[in-house]
């Protein structure tokens with residue numbers, strides 16, 4: 001392992017790998033990434049893998065747009081293939097969630113997100129499996145779809161290595177060395193790395209890593225469960241991802257199977273324990289929203305963490321008061337879809353001195369001060 005680097009990226013999830021690739025692609029030859037387990041072992045390997053344009057805020061829509069430009073041309077830009085499946089993303093609302101969805105739709109239309117607004121009859125027509133009796137509104141964006149996060153991570157890793165970056169698995173960063181308020185190195189289980197620049201892309205552990213340089217990141221980790229059914233043909237292949245916005249319960253096709261997700265429990269553990277009994281809560285909502293799913297056999301499941309900031313926007317850019325410490329974290333439930341944006345913006349901040357693809361003021365740490 002190298003003992004000096006121009007930049008050390010801590011964290012080998014999809015965000016850290018995107019940062020390593022984009023830094024190397026912008027000409028930084030000596031990037032070193034350290035991952036304490038294996039690539040994608042954190043949240044990036046446990047997501048529902050959706051890319052969504054119909055996001056809840058103007059900033060997150062812009063992040064989706066910037067990311068989609070790279071995802072839709074991944075082979076031309078990064079030189080690696082991955083399979084994007086534009087299955088569509090539908091949000092449905094009961095009366096309790098109607099007002100929020102109406103406001104979201106107005107904002108999205110204002111930002112030219114290609115949306116179809118749906119009444120209960122058209123929801124039923126698009127997804128016959130849904131019980132629409134208590135639904136009042138829906139919206140679908142057919143551009144949205146499923147990414148393959150593992151292929152993306154492997155693609156970024158290979159493309160970064162080809163440009164001189166070193167990607168180290170099973171190397172745990174244990175501390176950051178500061179001298180007179182500036183970063184001079186990273187301590188790891190593989191030895192010290194002298195460096196003037198560190199990127200904090202550690203997902204659920206970002207708060208802990210930031211605390212090493214005296215920074216208090218307001219990030220809380222929330223646990224979410226996903227369950228996969230056995231082959232289930234009663235939900236056909238042309239079904240979009242469906243989000244029941246009142247309780248954040250969702251499902252989509254996963255090959256011949258169905259993936260269902262739900263959950264927002266605060267977690268103090270970095271190792272989210274899978275709780276088979278959580279299935280009861282997911283099934284309870286399935287019984288109301290898509291009762292046909294009760295016929296499906298559950299094959300397996302997992303739990304993952306979403307690292308959320310109070311405004312659910314990421315933390316990007318240099319941290320105040322510490323020279324050489326850059327955050328790329330706080331990605332909540334949208335870090336897979338926004339991985340290109342995270343890497344592009346972080347590399348612009350480091351190499352060009354400022355982000356040019358998008359205004360990152362709303363993402364700066366200073367908003368919490």
Ligand SMILES: Cc1cc2nc3c(=O)[nH]c(=O)nc-3n(C[C@H](O)[C@H](O)[C@H](O)COP(=O)(O)OP(=O)(O)OC[C@H]3O[C@@H](n4cnc5c(N)ncnc54)[C@H](O)[C@@H]3O)c2cc1C
Pocket residue numbers: 010011012013014015016034035036037038039040041042043044045046047048049050051171172173174201202203204205209223224225226261303304305306307328329330331332333334335336337338
């Ligand atoms: C159930 C679920 C569903 C989701 N669905 C979606 C979705 O549909 N679309 C979407 O865009 N997002 C989704 N997300 C969110 C998405 O998974 C995350 O936002 C994203 O994976 C964050 O990526 P990351 O690289 O920042 O973090 P991670 O993938 O967690 O990577 C951080 C890495 O840092 C490593 N690390 C931590 N500390 C250290 C250290 N000290 N030294 C070395 N390595 C360290 C960890 O081992 C980890 O691999 C979902 C999340 C969950 C849990």
